[in-house]
Amino acid sequence: MASNHILLITLALISISRISFAFDSRPLQDFCVVDSxxxxxxxDPNLVTxxxxxxxxxxxxxxxxNPYGSATAFASVATVPGFNTLGLTLARxxxxxxGYLPPHIHHGASEVIVVLEGEMEVGFIxxxxxxxxxxxxxxKGGVFIVPVGLLHTVRNVAEGNSAVVVAFNSQNPGFAFIPDGxxxxxxxxxxxxLAEAFKLDENTVKDLQTKMWF
Amino acid sequence: MASNHILLITLALISISRISFAFDSRPLQDFCVVDSxxxxxxxDPNLVTxxxxxxxxxxxxxxxxNPYGSATAFASVATVPGFNTLGLTLARxxxxxxGYLPPHIHHGASEVIVVLEGEMEVGFIxxxxxxxxxxxxxxKGGVFIVPVGLLHTVRNVAEGNSAVVVAFNSQNPGFAFIPDGxxxxxxxxxxxxLAEAFKLDENTVKDLQTKMWF
Amino acid sequence: MASNHILLITLALISISRISFAFDSRPLQDFCVVDSxxxxxxxDPNLVTxxxxxxxxxxxxxxxxNPYGSATAFASVATVPGFNTLGLTLARxxxxxxGYLPPHIHHGASEVIVVLEGEMEVGFIxxxxxxxxxxxxxxKGGVFIVPVGLLHTVRNVAEGNSAVVVAFNSQNPGFAFIPDGxxxxxxxxxxxxLAEAFKLDENTVKDLQTKMWF
Amino acid sequence: MASNHILLITLALISISRISFAFDSRPLQDFCVVDSxxxxxxxDPNLVTxxxxxxxxxxxxxxxxNPYGSATAFASVATVPGFNTLGLTLARxxxxxxGYLPPHIHHGASEVIVVLEGEMEVGFIxxxxxxxxxxxxxxKGGVFIVPVGLLHTVRNVAEGNSAVVVAFNSQNPGFAFIPDGxxxxxxxxxxxxLAEAFKLDENTVKDLQTKMWF
Amino acid sequence: MASNHILLITLALISISRISFAFDSRPLQDFCVVDSxxxxxxxDPNLVTxxxxxxxxxxxxxxxxNPYGSATAFASVATVPGFNTLGLTLARxxxxxxGYLPPHIHHGASEVIVVLEGEMEVGFIxxxxxxxxxxxxxxKGGVFIVPVGLLHTVRNVAEGNSAVVVAFNSQNPGFAFIPDGxxxxxxxxxxxxLAEAFKLDENTVKDLQTKMWF
Amino acid sequence: MASNHILLITLALISISRISFAFDSRPLQDFCVVDSxxxxxxxDPNLVTxxxxxxxxxxxxxxxxNPYGSATAFASVATVPGFNTLGLTLARxxxxxxGYLPPHIHHGASEVIVVLEGEMEVGFIxxxxxxxxxxxxxxKGGVFIVPVGLLHTVRNVAEGNSAVVVAFNSQNPGFAFIPDGxxxxxxxxxxxxLAEAFKLDENTVKDLQTKMWF
Known part of the structure; x- marks a missing residue:
């Protein structure tokens, strides 16, 4: 199964990998602050400060x-109305x-991580x-980039606390936590x-479905 | 944890949901067939047929x-060189x-499914x-659309075989199979x-890591 | 006339053909179902089902x-509100x-055709x-792709009926039927x-202008 | 036939017409002059002048x-290498x-026309x-804009000569001349x-197919 | 200072200059005339003329x-409601x-200039x-293109008057006049x-801040 | 002069300000690391680590x-090959x-600033x-966002040193330093x-042109 699957994807990538492509955008007005x-x-731009x-x-x-040993704060359109339409989200x-974040995918943004304190293991598949x-x-002082749309993991491997700042190139990166969703x-x-897909017995899955997820 | 998480996302969506936005694109030449x-x-366009x-x-x-009870064939840039740059992938x-496909995400395309035969359960989160x-x-004869970037499930719930045609609005939709990846x-x-993230014991995870995945 | 015309376009294409370029997009929310x-x-996402x-x-x-011997049904934002902003249209x-469709152009989408039954001649210029x-x-079982923006023809060449499914990578592909428009x-x-442009005599054109078009 | 067709398109447009949408782009370097x-x-930017x-x-x-009574000159990537990637084409x-241009469609650009001399009838469908x-x-002194992807006509209705300057927002607007193509x-x-589609007899079409087109 | 700065930018450009990239767009309806x-x-499309x-x-x-010896008129969404969403602005x-325009940047559009009368010096940095x-x-009769986002100058160097037509590939090119802003x-x-940044003494800057700017 | 200018821009913005618009993008492969x-x-993806x-x-x-009292380091495609095509640049x-940076414009990216230490005055026009x-x-701990394409200022107003991290949503934000350019x-x-445009006497300008700029 997998080999056939690999073949197809490989063929696709060989043809695609010639395309080096990037993109940036802009809004049509100086800014578009969310109207509360x-x-x-x-x-109204005249009321913006x-x-x-x-x-x-x-x-x-x-x-x-908390059970995850992590806490996240956002500077985004949800907390700063001026972020609207500007294509950026920031998180600490x-x-x-x-501590860790559940493995996840941002389907709408690449992210770049700066470690402020501690040691984080970050990986993508x-x-x-x-x-x-x-x-x-x-x-500390390290910077790592995670390409858009890939499964990734983020966890603290320091003996003490760690802290990071993360930037996303979208005002709504999309968050799909796995297996939480x-x-x-x-x-x-x-x-x-789910039992079949996760290769677990059904009772285990039923038990998991009763737990508190992220 | 989750409630705080929900709050943030809710706030973000309220501001965002005013934005109804769609987009289409085009290449800069009639076509760009993959050069083998x-x-x-x-x-060379003069050699294209x-x-x-x-x-x-x-x-x-x-x-x-096969263990998944499913088989997929693609009409895409991997199998038809003329698909290159045209922003479409088709699958049967x-x-x-x-039979089923492992739960997955396409971070780069929405998909629309037409059921040719049988009865399929399709869902997204x-x-x-x-x-x-x-x-x-x-x-049979039903059409269902799955928005870009969302976790989704696809499985046969008919007593017999089922068959579908699926269209994606990208030449490379992106495939992240879960938990396979x-x-x-x-x-x-x-x-x-992984044990902590999946709320399983570590031996179970180690066992899963030895299995054959999609 | 034409030779000069060809020269210009040829020059343009030579410089352009180095650009292999494709593009995909996404909305900023999970979905944006049309509000009836x-x-x-x-x-309101909470009312969506x-x-x-x-x-x-x-x-x-x-x-x-009917005079065209053809009938088309759409799965699109016009018939399925959830298609809104997802960049896809499907037709049977x-x-x-x-039977045939009038020659036409979709200026906003490439299209891919799957023949379900019969034999169709499909071509683009x-x-x-x-x-x-x-x-x-x-x-039957054939797949053909028509690049965005090109004149194309679609007609049944089977002895019996034919049927196709068509996918477009836009929620509004644009339809310009020719010469109907x-x-x-x-x-x-x-x-x-029109007589001069179509190289017909004016009475013929006047007569055509009184007919029922697609 | 047409009424059903109209209904579908009308429904689609009603839902779409809430979307007021525009877009602009930029290259990733100051310029990318065509390398001859x-x-x-x-x-090489250091060799650019x-x-x-x-x-x-x-x-x-x-x-x-000439039979069309018209002549067009382009300032475009075909004639000015610095136009490459800048998203503009100019024509006189x-x-x-x-004199006239054959009715046509630009699937990749809107165009704006400035009349320098004379009187032009310009229309779109x-x-x-x-x-x-x-x-x-x-x-003379008039400006008219033709939306992207629509059938349009351009002809001189002055007693004498007319001249225009036209700007397109693409480096390759796409040209589909009709019925020439x-x-x-x-x-x-x-x-x-073609006889059926154009509602002409087949001999007339065969004769048209032998003519010299634009 | 500058040398380090140059090095970084040079490195960036070497990697980027392999990307030859351009982009065009389209609205999702035939047109979207501004609703007054x-x-x-x-x-409402039925009311559009x-x-x-x-x-x-x-x-x-x-x-x-006037002190600048220049005057500009726009054909744009501000003066012609049908320009909305079509991605073009025209100016005379x-x-x-x-006469001159203050040096400026359009962050959202490339521009192409046609000289109708006189002699203009146009340059970008x-x-x-x-x-x-x-x-x-x-x-007179010359055409010059200014890439998006670059500082540029526009001034009359003829003995008499000059006149130009300018096209931008955006409905809002963005205007940042310098040092006026x-x-x-x-x-x-x-x-x-400002005195430090402009390498002027502070009294000169204070005096400049009292002047009438563009 | 200015009043007429203001009128035009005001009209344009009134019609545009109904458009709340944002955009994000993605590459067509998992990543495209710069090939050294x-x-x-x-x-080659198989050689990427x-x-x-x-x-x-x-x-x-x-x-x-140095004369500017500032120093900038980039995490970008110029220093980290994996940043290529991912639409992000980071700076410290x-x-x-x-200390300050010369006033400047990024025509290709919005930027968000996090103050790590000290007190910075940041403003845009x-x-x-x-x-x-x-x-x-x-x-310290403050976050401020500067919309794409606007003139902005960045200077240290603390008694001691200040430090910031800045994220841009482009792999090449564009840098136009003013008046340095x-x-x-x-x-x-x-x-x-320049003397006329900057409202300075020509000798002052000639002197400025001999200085060392950023």
Whole structure:
């Protein structure tokens, strides 16, 4: 099964890999600050102030006292109305020892990570070469980039806390946490199907479906 | 954890959901057929023939005698050189009873499914509303669309075989099979981390990592 | 006239043909289902159901008892509100013997055709090489792709009925039927001008302008 | 036939017309002048001079002594290597009395026309409202815009010569001349099919296929 | 300082210059004329007329009796509602002897200039090669293209008046006049900072900040 | 002069401001690491390692002993080959007391700034409202976003050193330093023209043109 699968993807990539392609965009007005009244797509420019573009507190570690040992804060259109239409999201994430984020995919953005404190293992899995895991332990001052749309892992491997700043090139990168999405879905995905797909017995899956996910 | 997480995403979506946005593209030449010699980005247009745009055999069911009970054939840049730069991929998939594709994400394309024979359950999981599962049993003659970047499931729920045609709006939709990517990755993802993320014991994960994945 | 014209286009293409370029896109929210009340760009995500993404009946042949001997049904934003912003349109077309679609251009999408039954002749005309006609008789199970923006023809060459499924990589491919658009236009295009452009006498054009077009 | 057709398109447009959307782009380097040696995608920036961005002679009328009574000169990547990747094409067209361009479609660009001398009738035909003809006689100093992808006509209605400057927002707007493309195609499109599609008798079509087209 | 700066940019460009890239776009409806009532994103298509796409008067020189000796008129979405979403802006500019436009940047469009009368010096300054000035004296009938995002100058070098037509590939090219933006900004930019940045003494800057800018 | 200018821009913005628009992109392969041999657009994926995506040293302050009192280091395609095609650039900048960057424009990217240490004044100047200066003193932990294409200022207002991390949503944001570009250009921009445009006497301009710029 896999070999045939690999063949197809390989052929596709050989033809595609000649295409080196990148892209950037821009809005059609200076800015389009979110209108908190919801009456217009953009706030009246004459009412916009510099505060619409500012957030404070990115130097304060989040509270990692939770099962994941991690906490994330965003500077994005959700917290700073001036981010709207500008194609950027910023996050700060803190990690207790062994803290992590569930493996996930951003289908709409590449991300670049700067380690402020500690040591983080960051890795991503490609489709071609098939299922190759590219990972690094990134130390304080290290920068690592994760290409758009790839499965990736982020976890603290320091003895103490770690902290990172992450930038995404989209105002909504998309977040698909795995296996959280499948196990927490409501209504529930058929447990027999998940058992087969995850190669687990159905009772294990039914148990997982009752847990609290990210 | 999740509630905070939900709050952030909810806020983001409220501001974003005012943006109804779509996009289409085009290449800068009539076509750019893959040059099989690899010497140029496009085959010399004077050497291109109508055969470069044709594939046959999409009426022939694939061999589903494999652990997944499914078989997929592509009409894409990998099999038809004329597809290059045109932003489309087509697939035919066949399913034995209980056959399925591993849950997956296409980060680069929406897909639309037409059921030719049988009954397929197709579903996708959203980020907002958080972890909501939208699924339908799609019967012969049914059409269902899966938005770009969302986790989705595809399985045969007919008593007999099923067959579908699927179209993607990209020449390379991206394929991230789950949990296959995490379990089959080489070098292996840390089993302790996967155990924690998947809420399984580490021995179970180590066992899964030895299995044959899609 | 034509030779000078060819020279210019040839020069342009030589420089352009080094550019192998493709593009895909994505919306900024999971989906944006059309709001039937017309009050918002997207239906409230909490009110969206899986039915918003489903259409049935693509297995039923259309009624081809008309002068064109053809019938087309769409799965698109016009018939399935969930298609909105996802960049895809699907169609099923049926053809009686000798049935056809008027020659046409989609300026906003490439299209890929799968022949379900019968034998269709499909062809397109390029600008470079100038006015070259690439056509194939596509039989059951055949797949053929028509590049965006090119004049093309679609007609049934089977002894019996034919049926196809067509996918476009745009939610609105654009449809310019030819010569229908010129002859059916209201107010009428100057008949003397059309006569000269079509190299017909003016009375013939005036007569054509009174006919029922597609 | 047409009424059903209209209904579908109308429904599609009603849902789409809420989307007001525009787009602009940029290359990733200051410029990418065509490399006349063909060895690299861009000429070495250190060898580029201001002459690579210049064309002269747009004040000189072209020779309109031909069956169309028109002559077109381009400032484009074909004639000015610095135009490459910048997304613009410029043309000057001259028209003798009754001169015209064959009706055509640019699938890749909108165009804006400035009349320098004389009086031109310019018109375009829409898909929604279906087959509506929007036309104006544009006099000296007049500016008219033709939306991307629509059938349009351009002809001199002055007693004397007319001249225009035209700008397109693409380095390759795409040119599909009608009916020229169908009649001049090689190999020939089936004359019986064209006769039916154009509602002409087959002998007339066969005769048209022998003529000299644009 | 500069050498290090140059090195970085050089490295970046070497890797980037392999990418020859261009892009064009299209709206999702035939047109989207600005709705003067402001109630909808597009005017009801059934109320649109050909006049919505027309402007007159581009043959009339503007009044250049002002400190800049120049006058600019636009055919754009601001003056012609049909320009909306079509990705084009047109301008006519007139210049008295020694007339000029303040140096400026369009961050959202390339521009192409046609000289109708007189002699204009047009030039742009690149980032790589660093700070190279590409300029030409463009005479009547000359065409010159200025790449998107670069600093450029436009001035009349004829003994008499000059006139140009300019096309931009965006409906809002973006206009950043320099040094006008810095000197005219309200509230004022810190004069000490500007003095240092412009290498002028602070009193000179304070004086400049009181002047009337473009 | 200015009032007419303002009127036009105001009209344009009123019609445009209904368009809330954002955009994100993706490459067609998992990644396209720069091929250091220059022989292919992307390094062979089988030779790519995780090191191709990593940079270290972003925790080390740069040497600000220069006339600008600032130092910038980039994590970009110029320093990390894996950044190619992923649409992101990251920078760290350090500032001595009174240190600054010359005012500048990035025509190809929005930027978001995180202050790691100290206090930075960051501001941008809009085209509509015309020449309005939006600025904030951003302290440690503060985040500020600068929209694409706008003139902006960045200077240290702390008593001690300041440090920032900056993210851009492009692999080549474009850098136009002002007035540096105009004064340092080679060949020199006409000093009389610059004197008029900058409202300085010509000798002052000639003197500025001999200075060392950024």
């Amino acid at each position: 009244t919801g009456k217009a797509p953009c706030k 510099a505060d619409d573009f500012l957030l404070t507190g990115f130097d304060r570690p989040g509270n990692t006292s 994430a803190d990690f207790a020892p062994n 490609t489709s071609y070469p098939e299922y190759k895991y590219y990972s690094k332990v990134v130390r 499948f196990m927490a879905a409501k209504p529930a995905v058929d447990s027999g199907h | 010699t690899g010497k140029a980005p496009c085959k 109508a055969d470069d745009f044709l594939l046959t055999g999409f009426d022939r069911p694939g061999n589903t005698s 998939a066949d399913f034995a009873p209980n 959203t980020s907002y509303p958080e972890y909501k599962y939208y699924s339908k049993v799609v019967r 995490f379990m089959a990755a080489k070098p292996a993802v840390d089993s302790g981390h | 009340t017309g009050k918002a760009p997207c239906k 899986a039915d918003d993404f489903l259409l049935t009946g693509f297995d039923r042949p259309g009624n081809t008892s 077309a049926d053809f009686a013997p000798n 390029t600008s470079y090489p100038e006015y070259k006609y690439y056509s194939k008789v596509v039989r 010129f002859m059916a236009a209201k107010p009428a295009v100057d008949s003397g001008h | 040696t063909g060895k690299a995608p861009c000429k 201001a002459d690579d961005f210049l064309l002269t002679g747009f004040d000189r009328p072209g020779n309109t002594s 067209a001259d028209f003798a009395p009754n 829409t898909s929604y409202p279906e087959y509506k003809y929007y036309s104006k006689v544009v006099r 169908f009649m001049a195609a090689k190999p020939a499109v089936d004359s019986g099919h | 009532t402001g109630k909808a994103p597009c005017k 050909a006049d919505d796409f027309l402007l007159t008067g581009f043959d009339r020189p503007g009044n250049t009796s 500019a007139d210049f008295a002897p020694n 690149t980032s790589y090669p660093e700070y190279k000035y590409y300029s030409k004296v463009v005479r 810095f000197m005219a900004a309200k509230p004022a930019v810190d004069s000490g900072h | 041999t220059g022989k292919a657009p992307c390094k 995780a090191d191709d995506f990593l940079l270290t040293g972003f925790d080390r302050p740069g040497n600000t002993s 900048a350090d500032f001595a007391p009174n 809009t085209s509509y409202p015309e020449y309005k200066y939006y600025s904030k003193v951003v302290r 105009f004064m340092a250009a080679k060949p020199a921009v006409d000093s009389g023209h």
